[in-house]
Amino acid sequence: MTDTPIEEATAGYFVAEIRKWGDSKGIIIPAKIRDSIGLTNGDFVEVKIGKVKLTLDNAKCYVCMACQHTFETSDEHPYCPACDAENLREIQE
Secondary structure, eight states, X not given: OOOOOGGGOBTTBOOOOOEEETTEEEOOOOHHHHHHHTOOTTOOOOOOOOOOOSOOXXXXXXXXXXXXXXXXXXXXXXXXXXXXXXXXXXXXX
16 A cells, blocks of 8 residues: 555545455545544545546646645646635745
8 A cells, every 4th residue: 555645634635545345446544534534434425536646747836715725736627625615826836
């Protein structure tokens, strides 16, 4: 499994590796995240599916005006990965 920067994970967003689980595939929710939002067995979660881009060519840095989360993305139509808001301000480096 790839090391994931869990300490950098934000509410509603983290990167997970798909792993073999019997005849299926699954993801593991790290204990630190699970405990921070109070998940237990039997809870339902909403999953947003997308493949992680391994390179950020032409990436721009943004700050979310709703939650102040700062992030980089090369998406053509960026949104905040922490709260899904689209009200963003580009940060010039």
